[in-house]
Amino acid sequence: MTYTVETLSQQVRNTLLADPGLSGRDTVRALLEEVARDSAFAQQYLGDDQPQRKLLYQDPDLGFAILGHVFHEARRTQPHDHGSSWAIYAQIAGVTTMDGWEVVEPATAETPGKVRLRDSATLTPGTARVYNEGEIHSPRREGSAKLIRIEGNPNQSGPRLAWEPV
């Protein structure tokens, strides 16, 4: 099936309205895996000339945001969570290694928390993974990559805390 931002956002919206809980997110994850395998979608919205981060859609009512990411170089991101928002990462091209971290020492507004590496997941093209509220993660990649990402409620996610690996 071929998707557009319009059909994708409508399906995400319908899914989250019918099932706002964890299983609804998993349905959205499975949907994103299908979209990640749709080469027409990638061609239309995630061309090589697209910016590193592009907001493709934000739902005016539920608040979720669909973002396209086109990375041209290797990149390593610091451990982070998305506050009180959840996020789904779907790989379109390239490979992302997603490290998951457990808290050793909680963060405060002034002091970064400390985290220990818990596991690493490899996102290959056509795979997607959910990160629930407060789950600390950090993507890294050795070369160029393309991803679709959905953030659950980015406008209400609250302040982000800083985390340092030990």
Ligand SMILES: [Fe+2]
């Ligand atoms: Fe993230």
